[in-house]
Amino acid sequence: MLTLYDYLDSGNGYKARLLLNQLGLPYTGVELDIDKGETRTAAFLRKNPNGRVPTLELEDGTFLSESDAILFYLAEGTPFLPEGRLGRAQALQWMFFEQYSHEPYVATPRYIMRHLPADHPRRAELPMRRERGHQALAVMETHLSAQDWFAGGRYSIADIALYAYTHVADEAGIDLAPYPALGRWLARVAARPGHIPITRG
Amino acid sequence: MLTLYDYLDSGNGYKARLLLNQLGLPYTGVELDIDKGETRTAAFLRKNPNGRVPTLELEDGTFLSESDAILFYLAEGTPFLPEGRLGRAQALQWMFFEQYSHEPYVATPRYIMRHLPADHPRRAELPMRRERGHQALAVMETHLSAQDWFAGGRYSIADIALYAYTHVADEAGIDLAPYPALGRWLARVAARPGHIPITRG
Numbered sequence: 219m220l221t222l223y224d225y226l227d228s229g230n231g232y233k234a235r236l237l238l239n240q241l242g243l244p245y246t247g248v249e250l251d252i253d254k255g256e257t258r259t260a261a262f263l264r265k266n267p268n269g270r271v272p273t274l275e276l277e278d279g280t281f282l283s284e285s286d287a288i289l290f291y292l293a294e295g296t297p298f299l300p301e302g303r304l305g306r307a308q309a310l311q312w313m314f315f316e317q318y319s320h321e322p323y324v325a326t327p328r329y330i331m332r333h334l335p336a337d338h339p340r341r342a343e344l345p346m347r348r349e350r351g352h353q354a355l356a357v358m359e360t361h362l363s364a365q366d367w368f369a370g371g372r373y374s375i376a377d378i379a380l381y382a383y384t385h386v387a388d389e390a391g392i393d394l395a396p397y398p399a400l401g402r403w404l405a406r407v408a409a410r411p412g413h414i415p416i417t418r419g
Numbered sequence: 420m421l422t423l424y425d426y427l428d429s430g431n432g433y434k435a436r437l438l439l440n441q442l443g444l445p446y447t448g449v450e451l452d453i454d455k456g457e458t459r460t461a462a463f464l465r466k467n468p469n470g471r472v473p474t475l476e477l478e479d480g481t482f483l484s485e486s487d488a489i490l491f492y493l494a495e496g497t498p499f500l501p502e503g504r505l506g507r508a509q510a511l512q513w514m515f516f517e518q519y520s521h522e523p524y525v526a527t528p529r530y531i532m533r534h535l536p537a538d539h540p541r542r543a544e545l546p547m548r549r550e551r552g553h554q555a556l557a558v559m560e561t562h563l564s565a566q567d568w569f570a571g572g573r574y575s576i577a578d579i580a581l582y583a584y585t586h587v588a589d590e591a592g593i594d595l596a597p598y599p600a601l602g603r604w605l606a607r608v609a610a611r612p613g614h615i616p617i618t619r620g
Contacts, residue, residue: 267561268520282509284511287509287515290508291505291507291508294508304483306491307483307488307492308488310488310492310511311483311488313488315484317515317518357468
């Protein structure tokens with residue numbers, strides 16, 4: 219059976235949880251508390267030297283990390299990976315966009331607001347991060363004004379990757395009201411069969 | 420013919436240039452000067468709404484962005500993409516690592532040092548960025564102490580993605596001397612057939 223090293227508040231972990239549920243794949247979840255340093259222990263660094271969740275342990279004991287690489291692995295051979303060379307590349311384009319231009323500016327301010335004390339010096343980063351978060355959301359809005367999904371003409375791992383932190387952007391202090399096409403896309407994603415919320419509880 | 424919108428000092432652009440050369444694929448290069456805002460014009464934003472190079476224009480006029488998605492697209496069906504589902508996922512794992520945990524901490528300080536004036540306030544970011552750059556290089560060193568290549572047991576797009584900014588880390592003020600296995604890997608990459616340096620000149 220697959221084992222997912224995870225943290226329930228993590229949107230990156232949620233990506234893997236959501237796809238595993240939609241694929242109907244059973245797995246063992248192992249919860250690690252980032253705030254308590256449980257992803258930086260010597261034992262966990264042997265599983266993922268970069269010390270991050272999610273990390274997926276395959277049946278043969280191989281460890282795979284990076285949320286979007288885990289999505290790609292799980293989706294191969296299923297309808298969640300677009301067909302065709304261009305469709306796959308376009309899904310990856312949006313997934314790299316997510317990790318480079320979106321996650322640091324939507325997920326990181328959410329982390330700062332939810333996990334760091336109100337007087338923490340990293341709060342000073344919030345205005346810059348939110349501004350760049352809005353830039354990423356505007357790029358998504360442009361795409362979604364013309365298309366229902368991010369790649370391949372249907373719901374795919376690109377949508378899962380971008381949904382994970384976008385749908386909780388309000389928890390980062392980022393208002394989604396200026397992005398109506400994005401709002402309709404969020405509703406489409408949430409209506410997919412097998413959809414689950416970001417935390418189990 | 421393919422058209423590559425590029426900037427010669429960009430390691431992200433170099434990834435595409437290097438693989439195109441190693442594949443023997445002819446292309447038209449269009450140089451855009453980031454410092455002059457040439458990637459943020461209305462005309463270019465119609466090609467890539469995220470306003471970044473490299474962007475690859477395919478024969479049919481489709482635009483593909485994100486350097487590592489371009490690598491994946493070009494490598495499909497060639498020996499530069501690892502065979503097998505796990506090999507492909509492991510290549511992507513390292514490519515997402517590159518964009519999230521390496522590029523902002525090796526490429527960005529290089530950009531600050533080469534493109535911003537000596538009294539620019541962003542110089543204050545250099546110590547934090549270099550520290551995290553060293554963390555990324557240490558993760559690479561751990562891997563390379565046990566294996567010659569990053570994925571699939573041979574030279575692949577994962578090596579190209581990580582080589583691009585690692586081999587010029589000195590230009591970011593990051594010393595590679597503490598990473599001997601990484602140094603040997605850099606030499607192996609530079610010895611591959613069809614290798615070219617980061618700038619044409």
